Amino acid sequence: MNINYSFKSVIWKHNADGGWHFVSLPTDISADIREHLKEFEEGWGRLKVTAQLDDIIWQTAIWFDTKRNTYLLPLKASIRKKRALSIGDEVTIKLSI
Numbered sequence: 001m002n003i004n005y006s007f008k009s010v011i012w013k014h015n016a017d018g019g020w021h022f023v024s025l026p027t028d029i030s031a032d033i034r035e036h037l038k039e040f041e042e043g044w045g046r047l048k049v050t051a052q053l054d055d056i057i058w059q060t061a062i063w064f065d066t067k068r069n070t071y072l073l074p075l076k077a078s079i080r081k082k083r084a085l086s087i088g089d090e091v092t093i094k095l096s097i
Contacts, residue, residue: 003037005029005095011075013087021080022072023093025062030070033062037097047071052094056082062095 009023025033033047041047045064050057056079062071073093075085085091 003097005033005097006092007095008090008092009073011080011085011087011089011091021075021077021087023075023091024065024068025071025073025095027070030064033071033097034064040097045071047097049073050096052096053079053091054083 005025007026007029009025011021011023013019013021037047041064042061045066046061047064048059048061051060051073052058053075058076058079060074062073064070065072073095075091080086083091
């Protein structure tokens with residue numbers, strides 16, 4: 001399977017102590033993924049993806065957040081540090097599923 005998406009999103013942080021940083025996928029892309037790829041999800045709506053931000057490419061997963069009705073892509077500290085990214089910054093992400 002090789003379905004590609006590209007989108008812009010703003011970095012935000014989960015409000016728990018030591019909370020993870022995420023970008024939320026646009027709801028239209030999330031709806032498309034849920035419609036066509038839900039059968040490939042693992043526990044908790046987890047779906048393996050390859051993500052790209054600028055020239056940084058990594059293997060990760062997106063999770064479906066029922067409260068936000070969209071998938072969330074975590075952004076590791078190492079990736080944020082390479083690009084000096086902070087909460088509120090807009091990034092362009094490419095996903096391959």
